[in-house]
Amino acid sequence: MDTTNNSQQYTIYIGNLPWSETNESLLSFFETNGLQVAQDESGEYMIKIVTDNQNNNRSKGFGFVTLADEENYKKALELNGTEISGRNVTIQPKQDRSASRYGNFRRGGANFGNNSRRSNSNYGSNHSRRGGGYSR
Numbered sequence: 001m002d003t004t005n006n007s008q009q010y011t012i013y014i015g016n017l018p019w020s021e022t023n024e025s026l027l028s029f030f031e032t033n034g035l036q037v038a039q040d041e042s043g044e045y046m047i048k049i050v051t052d053n054q055n056n057n058r059s060k061g062f063g064f065v066t067l068a069d070e071e072n073y074k075k076a077l078e079l080n081g082t083e084i085s086g087r088n089v090t091i092q093p094k095q096d097r098s099a100s101r102y103g104n105f106r107r108g109g110a111n112f113g114n115n116s117r118r119s120n121s122n123y124g125s126n127h128s129r130r131g132g133g134y135s136r
Contacts, residue, residue: 009070009073010038010066010067010068010069010070010072010073011046011064011065011066011067011093011094012064012065012066012067012073012076012077012091012092012093012094013062013063013064013090013091013092013093013094013095014026014062014063014064014065014089014090014091015061015062015089015090015091015092016061016062016087016088016089016090017049017059017061017062017063017084017087017089018059018061018084018085018086018087019058019059019061020059020085021049021059021063021084021085022049023045023047023048023049023063026047026049026063026065026084027045027047029084030065030067030076033075033079033082034075035067035072035075035076036067036068036069036072037065037066037067037068037072038066038067038068046065046066047063047064047065047066048063048064048065049062049063050062050063050064064094076091077091077092077093079091080092
């Protein structure tokens with residue numbers, strides 16, 4: 001079953017997974033609960049547990065699963081809080097990566113582009129601090 005056109009709208013985030021969880025065991029969890037996971041063009045199930053490449057590819061404890069259709073998607077969301085290997089998992093709709101959790105704030109400090117501090121005499125070229133540190 002090819003669901004590549006609808007894959008984004010039926011993808012869920014699943015968190016608080018045990019590190020021992022695999023794509024195969026996660027597929028088994030969904031099938032046991034009567035849900036159909038989508039497959040790509042090559043027939044692979046669309047399940048991805050995110051792993052840490054710098055730590056022997058150990059699970060980071062979360063992943064993404066694409067369900068076959070809207071009905072399966074809604075049923076999967078109802079499994080939020082279900083136990084997998086002794087842990088209550090979080091199941092939520094996948095959020096778009098372009099939506100930053102910080103909104104439109106610029107990163108890099110509390111000044112946020114306000115140059116009013118520069119008028120303060122402590123920040124002029126004649127200040128007594130060396131090396132940029134703070135004196136106590």
